[in-house]
Amino acid sequence: ILLCLVGLSASTSAIRTTAEPLPHDAYVWQRIWTPAVTAAASRSADIIRSWRVLLAEGDRSGRWTTVAVPWSDILATGRPVIGVIRIDGRLDEDRMVALLDRVVATVSAPNTLQSIAGVEIDYDCPTSKLATYAKFLSALRARLPSSIALSITALPTWLSSSALGNLATDLDEVVLQVHAVDDPRRGLFDPDQAERWVREFGRRISRPFRVALPAYDVRVTWRSNGRLASVEGEVPLLAGQGGDVLDARPEAVLGLLHALQSSAPAGLIGVVWFRLPTEADTRAWSLETWRAVVTDRLSPAKVSAALVPAEQSDLWNVVLSNEGSVDAPLPSQVRLDAACQAADGANGFRLVGDRPADRRVLESNGNGRLRAQTKRTIGWARCVQPERQLHVVN
Secondary structure, eight states, X not given: OHHHHHHHHHHSOOBXXXXXXXXXXXXXXXXXXXXXHHHHHHHHGGGOSEEEEEEEEEOTTOOEEEOOOOHHHHHTTTOXXXXXXXXXXXOOHHHHHHTHHHHHHHHHSHHHHTTOSEEEEEEOOOGGGXXXXXXXXXXXXXXXXXXXXXXXXEOGGGXXXXXXXXXTTTOSEEEEEOSSOSOGXXXXXXXXXXXXXXXXXXXXXXXXXXXXXXXXXXXXXXXXXXXXXXXESSSOOSSOSOXXXXXXXXXXHHHHHHHHHHSOBTTEEEEEEEOOOOTTOTTXXXXXXXXXXXXXXXXXXXXXXXXXXXXXXXXXXXXXEEOSSSOEXXXXXXXXXXXXXXXXEOTTEEEEOOSTTSOOEEEEOSOOEEOTTXXXXXXXXXXXSOOSEEEEEO
């Protein structure tokens, strides 16, 4: 019996015993800082433990690009800063080693060094190359000032490797990414799968770790053979509309947070959000929705549709409104009044049921959301004395 108990205790991870809320960090993932970015950081400092700010990127060819971070603006929020170095996961081994000098030089720049408390390496290392990556991190740790903490982004696929433990030897902490790490056909984020990854990671890793959660969506398009053609994230693409939107629903992410808060591995010390929403970022949640999730005050969405008078007496705009404090998925349909004899859709909606005897319906393409406290015109209708309020089908 004693041997069975010892075996059982070795196969399960310790559980957090504190009721203290998990602290929240946020990635400020900006290549060009704008007033919208600094405004979002200023408005969010009250709910954030620290910022994780993109410093530089190395692409697959080894080309190095740095970000002009307005240090005075981000430090004015009163929160510590961790500088993030993004390295393309397709970079070959030789070029990866050659980037070591660039990483050290970027971190050691006077303005940067005096402004950051740590460095995070974001490198989607192939699982087969983890041993080589561990050597890179060991060399980097040796060349960084001892006052600078070192962390990395980790992938769930690494759980299959015996090299995972050695990888963490020279690290102060690890950030486990649980979004956008699977086949795009399976979506952006699965809360049940994410929870399993977090618990398994807690059993495998010997360092404090955080979990990176999504506050954004992506639009993807596909080739005729079913393979991925393009991914539109925070940078808009000229690939037209259409495709599919892969999203992370606030309710689903909050459900995972509740699970981790009540019963999480002892090594889990916090959450990191990707990414800090701004008013200009159309592929992220609104700032209001993100704050509602972080503070556990998410309320139901309040979406309605109405006919709003246009220029002519019998012409109406069909307008969606979200009067709630959180973003809402676009409804699947908006049913027009029977008094409407002609109509058409716009902004992601199309007309269905175009015969005069039908009650006309504007149907969405299933993509996107309506931000809190915003309106969207989704079509027009020609009607005589219609009911103004329309039926919305979610």
